[in-house]
Amino acid sequence: MSAIEGIARTNFAYLDEQTKRMIRRAILKAIAIPGYQVPFASREMPMPYGWGTGGVQVTAAIIGPEDRLKVIDQGADDTTNAVSIRAFFEKVANVAVTTHTRDATIIQTRHRIPEAPLSEGQVLVYQVPIPEPLRFLEPRETETRMMHALEEYGLMHVKLYEDIARNGHIATTYAYPVQVAGRYVMDPSPIPKFDNPKMDRSPALQLFGAGREKRIYAVPPFTEVKSLDFEDHPFTIQRFDKPCALCGSTHSYLDEVVLDDRGGRMFVCSDTDFCEERREAGHVGPLGVPA
Amino acid sequence: MPQKAANAAYYGAFQDPVTNAQAAFRGIMDAMARPGRIHVFADPARPPAPLSPAQGTIALTLFDQDTPVHLTQGLAATAVASWLSFQTGAPIAADRLQARFALVEKAAALPPLSGFAQGTQDYPDRSTTVIIELEALSGGTARRVAGPGIDGETTIAPLGLPDAFDALWAENGAQFPRGVDLILTAGDACLCLPRTLRILR
Numbered sequence: 132m133s134a135i136e137g138i139a140r141t142n143f144a145y146l147d148e149q150t151k152r153m154i155r156r157a158i159l160k161a162i163a164i165p166g167y168q169v170p171f172a173s174r175e176m177p178m179p180y181g182w183g184t185g186g187v188q189v190t191a192a193i194i195g196p197e198d199r200l201k202v203i204d205q206g207a208d209d210t211t212n213a214v215s216i217r218a219f220f221e222k223v224a225n226v227a228v229t230t231h232t233r234d235a236t237i238i239q240t241r242h243r244i245p246e247a248p249l250s251e252g253q254v255l256v257y258q259v260p261i262p263e264p265l266r267f268l269e270p271r272e273t274e275t276r277m278m279h280a281l282e283e284y285g286l287m288h289v290k291l292y293e294d295i296a297r298n299g300h301i302a303t304t305y306a307y308p309v310q311v312a313g314r315y316v317m318d319p320s321p322i323p324k325f326d327n328p329k330m331d332r333s334p335a336l337q338l339f340g341a342g343r344e345k346r347i348y349a350v351p352p353f354t355e356v357k358s359l360d361f362e363d364h365p366f367t368i369q370r371f372d373k374p375c376a377l378c379g380s381t382h383s384y385l386d387e388v389v390l391d392d393r394g395g396r397m398f399v400c401s402d403t404d405f406c407e408e409r410r411e412a413g414h415v416g417p418l419g420v421p422a
Numbered sequence: 423m424p425q426k427a428a429n430a431a432y433y434g435a436f437q438d439p440v441t442n443a444q445a446a447f448r449g450i451m452d453a454m455a456r457p458g459r460i461h462v463f464a465d466p467a468r469p470p471a472p473l474s475p476a477q478g479t480i481a482l483t484l485f486d487q488d489t490p491v492h493l494t495q496g497l498a499a500t501a502v503a504s505w506l507s508f509q510t511g512a513p514i515a516a517d518r519l520q521a522r523f524a525l526v527e528k529a530a531a532l533p534p535l536s537g538f539a540q541g542t543q544d545y546p547d548r549s550t551t552v553i554i555e556l557e558a559l560s561g562g563t564a565r566r567v568a569g570p571g572i573d574g575e576t577t578i579a580p581l582g583l584p585d586a587f588d589a590l591w592a593e594n595g596a597q598f599p600r601g602v603d604l605i606l607t608a609g610d611a612c613l614c615l616p617r618t619l620r621i622l623r
Contacts, residue, residue: 143440152486155447156522159484160547162454163603163616165570169547193451195444252452280543312570312618314599334573336455351455351571351616 144191145223150174154192154347158338161349166311167279168262168346176342183216184342186239186258193254193338194220194237199227201235206243206384206401213241230404242305244326246383246405249335251352257320259341262348264308264318284316287359295364304369310357311350319356325368325384330356375400378409379416430501431508434468436482446483450605454614458567458576460559466610469509470501472527474555476607481510481553485523490515492524492550494533521550528555532584535594538602546599549617553605557582559613566622575622580606580613588621595620 142148150172157171176184194200200220204213208230216239217228229235232247239256249255261267265275268286278284287308294302307324311317319330320339330337330350337350350356360366374381376397383405385398397418400406410422436442442465449461469478485491491512493503498514502525506512515521518537526532532554541549556562562581565588568574583606584590594601594617601617 143444148440148443149486149488151443151447152484153488155451156484156489157547158451159454159551159603160549162451162571163618164546164599165618167546167599170545193444193448195448196441276544332573336451349455353573354570 141223143224144194144220145176146174146188146191150188151192154188157347158189158192158349161338161347162336162351164315165350165354166315166317166348168341168348171345171347173342173345177219178215180343181260183212183239183241183258185340185344185347186241186256186342187216187219187340188342189256189338189340189347190220190237190239191224193256194224194226196224196226198236199229199234201229201232201238201404202240203238203243203245203402203404204241205386206245206405207403209403231408232402232404242321242323243384243401244322244329246400246402247408249329249333251334253335255333255335255337257322257337257339259318259320259339259344259346261306262318262339262341262344262346264306264316279315282314284310284359287316288361291359291361295361301360301364301366307366308359310359312354313357316359317348317350317356323369323384324358324366327356327358327366328368332356371398373398374416375406375409376416376418378406378414378419380406380409380414430470431504434470434478434505435509436467437465439482443483446479450480450483450612450614453605453612454571454603454616456571457569457614457616457619458572458578460611460613462611470505472497472500472555473502473505473525474528474607475610476612477525477553477555478505479610480605480607480612481506481512481523481525485510485512487511487513489522490520492516492518492521492538494526494530496530497525497527518550524550524552526552526554528557528582532587532590535590535602540597540600540602543600546601549600549602551603551605553607556580556606556608559606559608559611567619568622569616569619571616571618578613580608588623591615591619591621 157169202213202217204210232245306321358366386401453461466475467478538550558581564579604615606613
């Protein structure tokens with residue numbers, strides 16, 4: 132408790148107002164051009180690039196005192212990245228936080244979409260490492276920009292075709308490319324392809340922030356998001372042989388957890404809130420304990 | 423009267439700049455993400471006439487020294503220019519192609535949309551957002567519209583758009599991803615028409 136505390140306070144939600152206006156303008160253009168990556172003047176944040184600075188800046192630009200924030204990292208509310216970012220916004224914006232998907236107005240996510248269906252009025256903010264879906268096929272920004280301008284996505288189809296030629300099926304399992312509203316090919320961030328169908332015509336607004344790469348993009352509600360595929364090799368999502376070991380769910384995305392050094396393992400829901408709610412409702416998996 | 427114009431510039435800003443701008447932005451964002459929804463600003467700005475409270479609110483929320491703003495001749499001749507300059511710091515752009523935003527007052531002739539910055543094929547975001555004050559956002563000719571942000575289709579009925587608007591808007595949409603985005607305002611309410619919106623009739 133020093134005298135400095137009174138004067139060294141940061142602005143509401145950390146960012147200064149001019150930065151917020153710059154990000155807000157980028158968000159509006161991103162919504163108006165679904166799937167197009169809008170360049171923005173990404174700021175240094177009090178966390179390193181790669182820890183979700185893009186998502187944090189988007190959240191900071193939209194969040195208000197009335198909001199209720201949920202932060203997930205690979206589906207979990209209780210991992211380092213999620214806990215730190217949630218604590219950051221509690222501190223700099225004094226907002227209410229929750230772990231329940233249904234109660235949140237803003238959900239910031241790293242690499243998952245919650246299992247519970249999202250509703251109108253919710254905003255899903257993705258942390259994005261590499262926003263350019265064509266980057267690993269064409270390293271030059273000038274070229275990828277031209278490919279988007281000309282809607283020239285043949286290279287991406289070649290990549291998926293080569294997957295089939297080598298493996299007999301499309302082997303891309305995460306960051307699976309999508310086409311938004313029939314125009315821009317977009318990187319959905321490294322979510323498992325299991326989550327891709329949830330993006331299609333979602334009633335929630337989806338915003339994507341890439342801090343190091345300085346890009347913001349968006350998918351408005353009820354917008355078509357199509358996973359790229361071929362007529363004879365249609366897009367499919369992952370299937371799991373076993374149910375969640377704790378809650379018995381057969382329709383959620385599962386993480387593998389190693390139990391010992393003798394090959395013991397279990398598969399559990401990656402969405403911790405979804406799993407907890409199911410267990411509270413009385414569902415029990417093979418290794419679960421009745422609530 | 424220069425004296426009066428200078429005085430008008432100082433009044434009518436947000437009571438609480440940080441939270442009012444945040445609430446206003448969320449309203450604009452939701453309206454842009456859900457075209458057809460009318461958003462009413464809860465704590466609007468009170469800019470000098472003929473700028474409306476909704477237009478003033480959008481200006482305070484989004485304009486600053488990085489955003490050249492184009493004014494119609496009618497607006498440029500009023501205290502609005504000095505109000506914007508004092509409250510937001512936004513430079514006034516005489517050239518429509520240089521403008522990030524443009525303001526059009528009620529009953530003014532709609533400038534040709536193709537005269538504003540359309541963005542380029544590789545940077546379609548570098549286009550003007552045109553903010554047009556109308557008689558009302560409902561009660562006019564009903565138009566069925568569809569596009570991203572709309573579940574199926576919906577109806578808008580802004581009052582005061584020119585008869586040729588549908589043709590102008592179709593032209594604007596035909597050059598996607600280039601094109602301008604519109605924010606229609608009336609009093610303290612707004613309705614967004616992103617370039618992806620299609621009028622079905």
